[in-house]
Amino acid sequence: MFTGIITGVGRIAALHDLGSSLSHGKRITLEVPAGYLDDVGLGDSIAINGACMTVTSFDLAANQFTIDISAESLDKTCGFHQVGQVNLEKALRAHDRLGGHIVSGHVDGMGQVTHFAQVGESWELRVLSPASIGKYLAYKGSITVNGVSLTVNKVTDLPSGCEFSINLIPHTVNNTALCTLEAGSPVNLEIDLIARYVERMLSNDASANSAASASLAAAQS
DSSP: OBOSOOOEEEEEEEEEESSSSTTOOEEEEEEOOTTTTTTOOTTOEEEETTEEEEOOEEETTTTEEEEEEOHHHHHHOSSOSSSEEEEEEEOOOTTSOOOSOOBOSOOOEEEEEEEEEEETTEEEEEEEEOHHHHTTOOTTOEEEETTEEEEEEEEEEETTEEEEEEEEOHHHHHHSGGGGOOTTOEEEEEEOHHHHHHHHHHHHHHHHHHHHHHHHHHHHO
């Protein structure tokens, strides 16, 4: 589990194919800030641009660690196909502050930045998400964008999907890899965990009510 509060900005330094076909994944080497790996062990989970990955090796002297990412994960996420900056967050510990919101590190879909520009001292970020994610977005609700816990300021349903707007304070822009985004950039999205369960419970209630109505109608006929 994670909180969406970024603890470091790293860099994908190298990518190596784990096989010759599209069904093979990649081994990725990441560079991190000095000291970032001091409390990290083999098998630990680190969210990279919002996707939970497992540390398969690390080099404290070089400030590097590696992950193996499957073809399935490569297909369902973005940011792992080229060298570049990434957001990092170590897994939540039981005694940590929950500064953002509950994040699982399981990407629900990919969105595309439609607008990113400074407004006063802050920045406005607008992202077009798939329509399937739109029903989980709400004014002042939470969304994770490339691993960063953010608050939704506006939601607009469009024929091409659902566009949501976020306000980024300077601290967030300066201390995460979101500063590298521009119109057209793909981003990883994870919806609020609680929204998943609410949707599931409501759909089950609707199914139960429908079944009960059908049974009653059959009994009365």
